[in-house]
Amino acid sequence: MSEKRERRKPAQAEIGDYVEGVPKKIGERVGEHGIYLGARGIYDIRNRLNDLTGTEWAKFTRSWFIHNPEPRKGDEILHPAKFPESLIEEFILFFTKEGELVLDPMAGTGSTLVACDNTGRRGIGIELVKKWADIARKRTKQTIIQANALELDKLNLPTVDFCITSPPYWNMLRKSRGHVKSVAHIRKELGLDIYYSDIPEDIGNIAEYSEYLNALYK
Numbered sequence: 001m002s003e004k005r006e007r008r009k010p011a012q013a014e015i016g017d018y019v020e021g022v023p024k025k026i027g028e029r030v031g032e033h034g035i036y037l038g039a040r041g042i043y044d045i046r047n048r049l050n051d052l053t054g055t056e057w058a059k060f061t062r063s064w065f066i067h068n069p070e071p072r073k074g075d076e077i078l079h080p081a082k083f084p085e086s087l088i089e090e091f092i093l094f095f096t097k098e099g100e101l102v103l104d105p106m107a108g109t110g111s112t113l114v115a116c117d118n119t120g121r122r123g124i125g126i127e128l129v130k131k132w133a134d135i136a137r138k139r140t141k142q143t144i145i146q147a148n149a150l151e152l153d154k155l156n157l158p159t160v161d162f163c164i165t166s167p168p169y170w171n172m173l174r175k176s177r178g179h180v181k182s183v184a185h186i187r188k189e190l191g192l193d194i195y196y197s198d199i200p201e202d203i204g205n206i207a208e209y210s211e212y213l214n215a216l217y218k
Contacts, residue, residue: 110136
């Protein structure tokens with residue numbers, strides 16, 4: 001009478017993880033098109049969009065984003081509506097590969113460019129307001145151009161791989177919030193900016209909503 005014994009799987013340090021019952025080390029091929037990347041999952045070499053594994057791809061397309069940005073540092077707090085870098089990074093990682101070029105035509109204090117730094121992408125930021133452009137230059141070595149986003153065709157920019165931005169919220173920052181102790185009221189008490197700028201070309205100062213939408217469309 002034979003005795004059945006369960007085969008002991010070798011320790012992690014010996015061979016790595018198991019993929020479909022087969023031991024794999026990081027970097028090894030899985031099937032015809034896969035590369036095993038450990039806890040990240042399996043990367044398909046046919047993926048022309050990004051550097052994500054199937055597991056990471058599914059998480060991005062099927063999950064809510066929950067972000068708890070770090071407190072603003074230094075001059076970042078001066079901007080009334082800063083774009084959180086962690087949120088931008090999610091989209092940059094999904095829509096580009098490492099080394100590709102990202103454009104933010106309304107760069108503000110440079111959050112998109114910092115996200116490019118953090119993810120190994122190249123970035124170009126266009127910012128109308130000198131104050132915000134100067135702050136952005138302090139935060140990143142990526143390219144910052146002080147110019148009007150409505151005149152991109154005059155800037156002779158290279159072809160980019162991905163464009164992402166956080167446009168002004170119409171002129172909502174100038175709308176009354178009644179007697180609510182809003183962030184705008186608190187910023188005003190602290191002597192901080194509560195509007196993007198007073199520049200006429202700034203689409204955040206357009207009063208008519210339809211005109212604002214047309215400006216965005218351009």
